[in-house]
Amino acid sequence: MDVGKFDPFDRMTFTYDKCFLCGDDLNAENTSEEHVYPKWLQNKFNLWNQRLDLLNKTTIKYKDLKIPCCKKCNGKMSALFEKPIERAVEQGYDEFVKLDKDKIFLWLNKLSYGMLFKELSLSINRAHPENGTICDEEYLSQRKMQYTFLQSILSEKIEFSGKPYSMLLFKIKPDEHKYWAFDNPFTQTFFIRMNDIGIVTHLMDNAYNENFFYEHPDMLELLNKPLHPIQFAEICAKFQYKVSLFIRTPSYILSFNEDKKPQFIFSQQMGGIGYTDWSQKDYAKVLAFFLEAWGVNFDDIYQEPDLVMSFLRNEDGTFKEISENQLKGE
Numbered sequence: 001m002d003v004g005k006f007d008p009f010d011r012m013t014f015t016y017d018k019c020f021l022c023g024d025d026l027n028a029e030n031t032s033e034e035h036v037y038p039k040w041l042q043n044k045f046n047l048w049n050q051r052l053d054l055l056n057k058t059t060i061k062y063k064d065l066k067i068p069c070c071k072k073c074n075g076k077m078s079a080l081f082e083k084p085i086e087r088a089v090e091q092g093y094d095e096f097v098k099l100d101k102d103k104i105f106l107w108l109n110k111l112s113y114g115m116l117f118k119e120l121s122l123s124i125n126r127a128h129p130e131n132g133t134i135c136d137e138e139y140l141s142q143r144k145m146q147y148t149f150l151q152s153i154l155s156e157k158i159e160f161s162g163k164p165y166s167m168l169l170f171k172i173k174p175d176e177h178k179y180w181a182f183d184n185p186f187t188q189t190f191f192i193r194m195n196d197i198g199i200v201t202h203l204m205d206n207a208y209n210e211n212f213f214y215e216h217p218d219m220l221e222l223l224n225k226p227l228h229p230i231q232f233a234e235i236c237a238k239f240q241y242k243v244s245l246f247i248r249t250p251s252y253i254l255s256f257n258e259d260k261k262p263q264f265i266f267s268q269q270m271g272g273i274g275y276t277d278w279s280q281k282d283y284a285k286v287l288a289f290f291l292e293a294w295g296v297n298f299d300d301i302y303q304e305p306d307l308v309m310s311f312l313r314n315e316d317g318t319f320k321e322i323s324e325n326q327l328k329g330e
């Protein structure tokens with residue numbers, strides 16, 4: 001096996017006869033069942049029959065989201081991040097924040113890449129793959145980098161110099177909706193809430209958006225406050241909209257070991273202006289999307305010329321306390 005020579009993007013080999021990660025041919029002996037969203041997560045939050053949207057406008061059940069994987073890679077992922085994350089989610093926010101963030105990053109990256117794998121395998125099987133917008137070249141080259149990040153799982157030792165990602169962890173007040181996730185493959189953002197843990201992440205921005213967040217004291221304050229789920233949704237909307245204005249392209253320097261596996265990934269720092277101008281009206285549209293579950297719509301939250309309702313801040317700028325019984329979700 002020569003891992004370095006397997007490049008699924010090279011010939012668009014998103015097929016089920018090879019391991020999605022190392023490229024080994026699969027047979028009855030070495031194959032294992034790899035759910036994109038792990039079984040423990042589906043059990044814990046009863047996701048098996050819930051549906052996820054695909055880019056081709058169809059939906060798929062969580063339980064049918066599987067990717068081809070060999071036993072070896074399955075075992076490596078399990079030890080490296082799957083087990084530690086399962087344990088930490090079980091224990092809750094206070095333990096979860098102690099995890100090595102690189103592990104959380106690889107975990108989310110695997111979920112996101114697994115979705116892409118499924119999308120591409122479906123798209124290529126269809127009669128006219130050229131109709132699929134997901135085969136856009138620039139998009140694919142970014143996603144290829146995502147695959148490279150994942151390959152670090154195969155190396156005995158991988159080092160990231162500078163973080164390739166942004167990640168913010170929030171403490172959420174639990175409500176009856178224990179789980180929610182939103183993955184946007186075009187902006188590379190991923191939001192997920194599991195019980196009292198809220199994760200906001202950009203999977204490929206060299207920490208630019210996270211650093212921007214840290215520059216704002218009113219945002220920083222939110223990291224230490226138990227948030228109502230609707231407040232977490234508002235943060236996700238802000239992050240998502242800001243990222244949609246992000247105009248920088250992150251770059252990386254890679255080094256490989258003798259097996260041609262990536263062993264060192266250097267994320268180049270980005271300085272200077274990173275965003276185009278913010279529009280309150282456009283932001284309100286994104287916010288309305290994130291607040292749909294609470295029955296809040298665009299007209300409720302936006303007032304010409306530039307007023308947008310906030311569940312995080314009172315009019316005087318202080319933090320808004322929302323009790324558990326207020327704003328019951330649908």
Ligand SMILES: [Zn+2]
Pocket residue numbers: 019020021022023024069070071072073074
């Ligand atoms: Zn493998």
